[in-house]
Amino acid sequence: MLLISKMKSLISPALSAFYYPHHLPRIKPFLSPPQTLIPFKPKSIQNPHHFSICNSFSSIKGSNSSSLMDGARFSSGEIHVICGPMFAGKTTALLQRVQAEIDLGRSVMLIKSNKDTRYGLDSVVTHDGTKLPCWALSNLSSFSHKLGAIAYDKLDVIGIDEAQFFGDLYDFCRKAADHDGKTVIVAGLDGDYLRRTFGSVLDIVPLADSITKLTARCNVCGKRAHFTLRKTEDTQTELIGGSDVYMPVCRRHYVSGQVVIEATRAVLKSQKVFDDSYVEGVTIANQ
Numbered sequence: 391m392l393l394i395s396k397m398k399s400l401i402s403p404a405l406s407a408f409y410y411p412h413h414l415p416r417i418k419p420f421l422s423p424p425q426t427l428i429p430f431k432p433k434s435i436q437n438p439h440h441f442s443i444c445n446s447f448s449s450i451k452g453s454n455s456s457s458l459m460d461g462a463r464f465s466s467g468e469i470h471v472i473c474g475p476m477f478a479g480k481t482t483a484l485l486q487r488v489q490a491e492i493d494l495g496r497s498v499m500l501i502k503s504n505k506d507t508r509y510g511l512d513s514v515v516t517h518d519g520t521k522l523p524c525w526a527l528s529n530l531s532s533f534s535h536k537l538g539a540i541a542y543d544k545l546d547v548i549g550i551d552e553a554q555f556f557g558d559l560y561d562f563c564r565k566a567a568d569h570d571g572k573t574v575i576v577a578g579l580d581g582d583y584l585r586r587t588f589g590s591v592l593d594i595v596p597l598a599d600s601i602t603k604l605t606a607r608c609n610v611c612g613k614r615a616h617f618t619l620r621k622t623e624d625t626q627t628e629l630i631g632g633s634d635v636y637m638p639v640c641r642r643h644y645v646s647g648q649v650v651i652e653a654t655r656a657v658l659k660s661q662k663v664f665d666d667s668y669v670e671g672v673t674i675a676n677q
Contacts, residue, residue, distance in 0.1 A: 467567030553578030554589030
């Protein structure tokens with residue numbers, strides 16, 4: 391019996407690592423998952439894993455160390471996408487995020503397409519009049535050259551408004567974030583008035599660190615609006631305009647609105663055919 395008692399005393403510590411009495415309350419971990427997400431952080435706050443990588447690199451000598459350190463530095467960029475229909479507050483969200491970066495002391499530049507001349511070319515302006523200065527460009531590939539190499543290297547954040555108008559959006563964002571270490575904040579339409587892909591905004595979703603899908607309020611019923619309805623007869627994809635041309639609508643009123651628009655177009659088309667035939671008949675009768 392004495393031998394068995396000694397064996398139990400030796401075995402018990404080993405089993406204690408694998409056995410927890412069910413009648414005792416479980417102790418919660420000291421660290422709990424964060425309850426809120428901070429979408430943007432100062433560049434000086436680095437990922438904890440980044441420190442271990444840098445420490446391991448510090449022991450490596452020669453040119454390989456330099457190239458690895460460059461790769462670690464360049465991987466610190468970010469891409470954040472803000473999309474949704476017209477009148478959803480995309481530009482407002484962009485300016486709020488940009489202002490937050492400015493308040494953190496980071497160097498920021500805003501870019502918009504020179505196709506959008508509604509509020510001038512020197513500012514990004516929301517529908518309620520809030521604005522920040524910007525550069526209006528026809529393409530993004532010329533940005534770093536026009537800004538200058540030294541100024542571009544010092545730049546921390548690049549904001550892009552009306553991003554659907556830039557055909558080189560994907561290549562620019564990938565290079566800026568992956569290789570140049572920039573934080574890129576993109577705002578633009580994800581679909582056109584026919585609910586088809588508009589420009590390259592959706593192309594950069596696989597590159598993005600975060601995607602924010604905003605909604606507006608349906609002009610008909612007040613419910614959430616995910617779509618943009620064009621009120622005119624124009625059929626080209628790029629037609630820049632405001633509330634005189636577009637309205638945000640829910641799914642129900644997008645579908646019914648399209649039916650009404652198509653019916654109106656059919657009536658107008660038949661009216662035009664009738665008018666043309668009437669004019670032709672009058673002309674023949676007068677001959």
